[in-house]
Amino acid sequence: MKKIRTVLGDIAPKDLGTTMIHEHVTADLSEAMKGTWGLFPQVSSEMLSLETRNFKFLQSGAWSISPDAMDPSGDDYVDFIVRELEEYKELGGKAMCECSVYGLMGRPYEDLVEISKKSDIHLVCGVGMYWDVVRPVKFKNMGEVELKALFESDLDNGFGDSGVRPGFLKATFSGLTEDGLPLPGELDVFRACACISAERGMPLMFHINMPPWGGDKIAELAKRAVSMGVDPGNLLFCHVFSLVNHPAGEQETILDVIKNHGQRFSIEPHKKLLDLGVSISFDNFGNMATAVSELGTGSLVNDYTTVSAIYELLKLGYGGQIMLGHDFVCKICAKAYGGYGYTRVPTFVRDTLGQLGYADAYERMVVQNPAEFLAF
Numbered sequence: 155m156k157k158i159r160t161v162l163g164d165i166a167p168k169d170l171g172t173t174m175i176h177e178h179v180t181a182d183l184s185e186a187m188k189g190t191w192g193l194f195p196q197v198s199s200e201m202l203s204l205e206t207r208n209f210k211f212l213q214s215g216a217w218s219i220s221p222d223a224m225d226p227s228g229d230d231y232v233d234f235i236v237r238e239l240e241e242y243k244e245l246g247g248k249a250m251c252e253c254s255v256y257g258l259m260g261r262p263y264e265d266l267v268e269i270s271k272k273s274d275i276h277l278v279c280g281v282g283m284y285w286d287v288v289r290p291v292k293f294k295n296m297g298e299v300e301l302k303a304l305f306e307s308d309l310d311n312g313f314g315d316s317g318v319r320p321g322f323l324k325a326t327f328s329g330l331t332e333d334g335l336p337l338p339g340e341l342d343v344f345r346a347c348a349c350i351s352a353e354r355g356m357p358l359m360f361h362i363n364m365p366p367w368g369g370d371k372i373a374e375l376a377k378r379a380v381s382m383g384v385d386p387g388n389l390l391f392c393h394v395f396s397l398v399n400h401p402a403g404e405q406e407t408i409l410d411v412i413k414n415h416g417q418r419f420s421i422e423p424h425k426k427l428l429d430l431g432v433s434i435s436f437d438n439f440g441n442m443a444t445a446v447s448e449l450g451t452g453s454l455v456n457d458y459t460t461v462s463a464i465y466e467l468l469k470l471g472y473g474g475q476i477m478l479g480h481d482f483v484c485k486i487c488a489k490a491y492g493g494y495g496y497t498r499v500p501t502f503v504r505d506t507l508g509q510l511g512y513a514d515a516y517e518r519m520v521v522q523n524p525a526e527f528l529a530f
């Protein structure tokens with residue numbers, strides 16, 4: 155009998171309920187974004203403080219250089235997140251995946267237990283490694299074999315003394331080498347995770363940074379995992395919203411957006427992935443990454459365009475392989491700071507797809523698909 159492993163123990167897949175497949179409750183991105191602020195000398199610290207007058211600026215991409223917006227420390231943090239989860243629960247939310255792995259985890263694993271108990275939300279957390287640049291020092295020299303042993307120990311014994319055991323694996327890809335290949339350290343994490351997934355039949359998520367990753371390169375990665383014995387049904391590619399306007403992984407400037415009268419639109423890379431039998435998640439609804447980032451050169455796809463992509467894919471019959479989420483990754487995503495919190499999917503996305511005649515397909519994407527994907 156398959157089970158889903160939450161931070162409080164195993165549950166039956168039928169008991170999972172409405173699930174956001176890619177969220178964070180304890181992420182700390184400050185290490186990953188360290189140094190980025192220096193690229194924007196025109197931005198003063200006053201512009202980055204977590205105050206009402208700065209919310210719009212922070213939501214438009216500047217959150218990533220704001221130490222305040224990314225800071226999950228503080229004694230009141232757990233209660234802050236529990237309050238954010240309240241509204242999700244009122245909207246029918248029952249569960250979510252906490253995708254903060256090593257290098258991204260901003261709080262002790264014990265906090266996941268407390269957050270889950272206090273909020274009455276099932277949390278399923280992952281094991282794996284975030285970007286190579288933020289790999290914690292104690293894991294720096296680990297190759298594929300050592301990483302596999304580390305992840306297996308966490309799966310069997312839990313993280314430290316917390317009693318928390320992960321329910322899925324996660325590998326992350328940031329940039330590419332000059333030869334267009336994945337970074338060697340990230341490839342080691344990928345192989346370790348793929349081996350375990352193949353051996354244990356466990357769910358495996360891939361985080362891809364797009365650009366520079368385009369549709370064809372991602373499809374190659376899927377094929378590579380499958381060739382290692384991973385069941386395509388156990389594979390999920392996160393953050394594919396970016397492929398809608400960056401299908402080939404090419405960077406686009408704000409001027410490109412203006413010259414092109416808005417955003418490009420493509421679902422071809424998504425179809426290629428889905429035809430391999432893997433799942434994908436549109437998981438940035440309502441968060442700051444859906445606004446055009448005027449500070450940098452990138453443009454990001456908005457909620458309306460993302461729903462258009464889902465609508466087109468549903469019409470083509472791919473509803474069994476799509477999952478949803480918000481990727482709540484810093485405080486500026488919170489309702490308390492002017493964001494949508496964890497509510498954009500169970501309001502805007504649910505209502506829009508419902509009006510388009512896809513209410514059942516929505517339910518499938520947030521209930522049945524996550525339960526099937528997470529069960530092992």
Ligand SMILES: [Zn+2]
Nearest residue numbers: 176253481483
């Ligand atoms: Zn994330």
